[in-house]
Amino acid sequence: MRTVTATAAAVTAVIGAGAAAVAAGRFASDAALRIPSGRPLPTEPGLTVHATAAGQVSLTRDLAALRPGRYGLVGERFHAVVGPVLDGTAHSADTVVRRLERVTYGTPEPGDRARFTPNVHVGDPGTALGVDHTVLDVPGELGPLPAWFVPGNRDTWVIAVHGLGATREHVLNVLGALHRHQFPVLVPAYRGDPEAPRSPDGLNHLGETEWRDLDAVLRHAVDSGARKVVLYGFSTGATMALRAAARSELRGRVAGLLLDSPVLDWESTLRALAGARRTPGVLLPLAVRAAQGRTGLYGDHRPGVVRLDGIAIPTQIFHGPDDTVAPWRFSRRLAAAHPNTVTLQTVRGAPHAAMWNADPATYEESLRRFLVPLM
Secondary structure (H helix, E strand, C coil): HHHHHHHHHHHHHHHHHHHHHHHHHHHHHHHHHCCCCCCCCCCCCCEECCCCCCCEEEEEECHHHHHHCEEEEEEEEECEEEEEEECCCCCCCEEEEEEEEEEEEEECCCCEEEEEEEECCCHHHHHHHHHHHHHHHHEEECEEEEEEEEEECCCEEEEEEECCCCCHHHHHHHHHHHHHHCCEEEECCCCCCCCCCCCCCCCCCCCCCHHHHHHHHHHHHHCCCCCEEEEEEHHHHHHHHHHHHHCCHCCCHHEEEEEEEECCHHHHHHHHHHHHHHCCCHHHHHHHHHHHHHCCHHHHCCCCCCCCCCCCEEEEEEEEECCCCHHHHHHHHHHCCCCEEEEEECCCCCCCCCCHCCHHHHHHHHHHHHHHHHH
16 A cells, blocks of 8 residues: 555656646746737846936946947836947946937936837837828738838838837838838738737747738738739748748749848747746756647747748848847858858847847948849
8 A cells, every 4th residue: 555655646746747847838938929019028138227318328337238229228118219339428337328319208217227129119100200101901811910001112012020029110110211212011910919810829929820911911912013022021020021932822922031130940039038037947948848839830840940942032131140039040051051042141239130220321221232123
């Protein structure tokens, strides 16, 4: 009897440990599968506002605060735009002074906690940029997909899609440049966005199911007169663009791909996001397995499978080695494997999906050069 009791206790302990491991893996996988829209990613460090003055803001000295370029600065009750570090201004050992370009809403006060975000605009193309646009509902697989449509004179359209943790506001960074070059532009929301249908399981599938919403927008563009389409994706939006270019029945209309910080290895991205939420390293393999089980990212969705094999269209990648969410090495491999179709614009000093922010002028010039042959 004692032996039976001891065996039962051991089995119960193993089952309990297994259940705990499964629960821990599910919790850790939420770092990537339940990313809230419109908030900085967990990889973005928290900073403190130490002081503000005319055209200046003093922030905690951190590698993030020293980045080159322009960024949104968001706190609980404010959004501001900061420019480069001010070289001619005195900095303490613990602070960095950057140019404060504008305060969009609220007021950053000393002591406020804040994070950088790629979003330098809030609102829509009209309120943020003064650009005429139409609000559309594009029929999608799960229901209507809200989209901004900015008209243009060309018969090549651009469909621009945001990625992890972002909203359509992220695309406003480059929308002005696209509009100046007279491209019609569609900027859709997709499943899981606050304005769009909910994903059936409530999870982010890192582009693997979301691409079908992009496919629906592509069909709308073609039905509305687009002769050719350039798919422009950020982060998992870039993954969606790759999937659509490979799988869509309308892939023959896709004339080019613009990929900013593409997520080409979902396991690496999931590990990075879970690690940023202080998930113990021992749980990271469990998080990967949990994500596989919850989203169906099996089989031909193994790491590294998102490639351009068989897609002989011009492709521009913007990416850099400081991206800790989507490792740059996969973009380098992709470009090296397809030297005739893929160009990699290396951007240094930029975090995930913020390649434009690090150097807007250089980014937009590369964008122009890529798009001119496709006009």
